[in-house]
Amino acid sequence: MNILIIHTAFIGDIALSTPFVRAVSDKYPDADLYYLTTPAGAALLQNNPLIKEIIVFDKKGKDKGLKGFFKTAKLLRKYKFHTVFILHRYLRSSFLGYFSGAKERIGFDVASGSFLYTKKIKYRKDLHEIDRLLKFVDGETGKYKVEIYPSDINVGNIDAIWQKHGIKDQKIVAVAPGSKWFTKMWPKEYFDELINKLNGLKNVKIILVGGKEDKEIELKNESKAIDLRGATSLSDLAEILKRSDVLVTNDSSPIHIGSAFEKPFIAAIFGPTVKEFGFTPSNKKNTVIEIEGLECRPCGIHGHDKCPLGHFKCMREILPEKVFEIVADKLEIKLDNTLKNPEE
Known part of the structure; x- marks a missing residue:
């Protein structure tokens, strides 16, 4: 059949x-x-x-x-x-x-x-x-998970990137700043501040991931990360996320690609959308970062080109300090004794 x-x-x-x-x-x-x-x-x-x-x-x-x-x-x-x-x-x-x-x-x-x-x-x-x-086939809830299969070619591609950038035993934080909709994107200046803070941690490598269109998001601190936006295939991205310790992402596709693998802790930033829509990370190690109690949330199942009310509180009130603390905690890093030289 x-x-x-x-x-x-x-x-x-x-x-x-x-x-x-x-x-x-x-x-x-x-x-x-x-x-x-x-x-x-x-x-x-x-x-x-x-x-x-x-x-x-x-x-x-x-x-x-x-x-x-x-x-x-x-x-x-x-x-x-x-x-x-x-x-x-x-x-x-x-x-x-x-x-x-x-x-x-x-x-x-x-x-x-x-x-x-x-x-x-x-x-x-x-x-x-x-x-x-x-429900289409009466499948048992909790039995099935996302399955994505990077090939040997993808493994080789990412091995080459790891070697080029001297990645060995460092903790990997993948950062995905993009989305198809503007209101689903955490402000780029917040991503900039997060990258700067993560760059101050010892033994941590930051990798920017996304498609070619995400290169249009201008980040002042992109030089403090390995910028692979637009430089990898989707299967390459899957292999990167498979190796990552933490993924910081908007409510976008990297959430679900990363959910195929056991290793990454997924910190998903939700602004105009809410968990109840059913598109949260499906792996066990995750958190949804959101501002609860806003009467204007959700403002749509996807997002908009601009905030309908003009204030964009659902994203602007999620401060970089909060996201940084969550990431550092999951990396099991004590901030008081693992910072690089502040001048670096």
Whole structure:
């Protein structure tokens, strides 16, 4: 039996779907699993041993528009899928599931185009995203985790970076300052101050991570860190986070990529969004840093180009000192006797 999973959302969403991939494989051990996603999603899913083939749907590039849609739909029909799980709640994904020709089409009841499904799953706002997706196959809560598989090439790439920068036994703090939405980004001057404070600690290396677009975030203290923004693939990033002791990140995809690994403590900074949306770090070692009690939170499920009320308290009231203390504590560093020369 051929089974298709459709998910063309953001990178973090794709990472959070990997426990579902494992649950589907457990429920249908003799089936071949296929996954349709974006080019970025495909890069993250590569090397997953449970997926027979990743079908790339470049919805913003070569497959954009009706011509690309129907070309992809025609391709899907060739696989003769028996079942398609439509995890993305948007109309285009619903129609792709329908035109795939699959006899069984399963998706969320709140999805656009849900009338095209043969079975609808209740969308549970009270659950973490992983557990929401597991409802598709009655997967056991807590049994499955995010799975990302850096290759030997990725390991070699990061080994070379470690050697270049003399990283051996130092503590690693990965810092991810970016996001698709402005209001989900902790102020860049706060990241600057955090980097400066971390740079004052002995035996600590700071690594800036993110995509090419994150290079546009101008940080005065970026020279005090190893700046790898835009210089690594998603699988390289996974290998970096696998080796990191702490990850400081906004409510963005590095949270979920880092959650695939046991080592990193994830300090996730939440401003306009809240934990109740179900997109918190899923590994056991984490904390969500937020300002509780603000009446304006949440102001949306994603974020905005600017604070709707103009004050941006949800981020500006999370001070660098607080984040620094959390990181230092998790590094098990006593601040009174491990600072470098203050003039350094």
